[in-house]
Amino acid sequence: MWYMPAARDPRSALVxxxxxxxxxxxxTDLTLRGLAAGLGTSHRMLIYHFGSKDGLLVAVAQEMERRQLAALAALREAPGADAGQVMRGMYRHLHDPALAPYMRLFFELYGRALRANEATQPLLAGVVESWLEPLVEFVTAAGVPPAEAAADARLCLAVARGLALDWLATGDDAALDAAAERFFTGLEQRWHDADRN
Incomplete structure (x- = not known):
């Protein structure tokens, strides 16, 4: 299950x-007052906790990323899980139809941050970096030499996000499954060869 809430303090509950x-x-057309009404609170309370509408949007995106990182950690910690199982498990997780509205929201917020809005810059500061350390650790554990692990980790993240965006745009499960499997199989073969050398 992707939904992994943080501690239930008032700020976290609002997020x-x-x-x-x-x-x-x-x-689209989001206002702080309208959002406050939808959340059953006041715009003053949102300003108190987040500083602005954009501050709340950054907190939302960061919490969504935290949940996905927690999902990856849970897959890695499963008894007997190998690299292939973890990669395929995360792919299935990110392509769960129940997650689609949240993935759309993530890409929407990511796009807002890319428009160079100063208030949303904190999202960009961690949107890649927060994934690199656990992915480098994962890739290194699969037998990839440390000098290559950072590039492979970044590649895994880029492919995962690219496939997720393609899925939201096309819904072509069969084509995406085939592309993902080709990527996973190629990585496994390369990692296996690297481990033997």
């Missing part, structure tokens, strides 16, 4: 409600 609200409605 959780905002994630569900925004996943259903998106961020």
């Amino acid at each position: 959780e409600r905002a994630i569900d609200h925004l996943a259903e409605r998106g961020t």
Whole structure:
């Protein structure tokens, strides 16, 4: 299950409600007062906790990323899990139809940050880096030499996000499954060869 809430302090509770609200409605024409009404709170309370609408959107995106990192960690910690199982498990997780509204929201927020809005820059600061350390560790554990692990980790993240975006745009499960399997099989073969050398 992707939904892994943080501690239930008032700020975290608002973020959780905002994630569900925004996943259903998106961020187009979003106002702080309208969002506050949808969350059952006041705009003053949102300003108190997040500083601005953009501050709340950054908190939402960061919490969504935290949940996905937790999902990856759970797959890695499963008894007997190997690299192939983890990669395929994360692919299935990211292509769960129940996750689609949240993935759309993530890409929407990512796009807002890429428009060079100063208030959303904190999202860009961690949107790649927060994944690299656990992925480098994962790739290194699969037998990849440390000098190559960072590039492979970044490649895994780029492919995962690219496939997720393709899935949201096309819904072509068969084509995406074939592309993902080709990628996973190629990586496994290369990692196996590297481990033997």
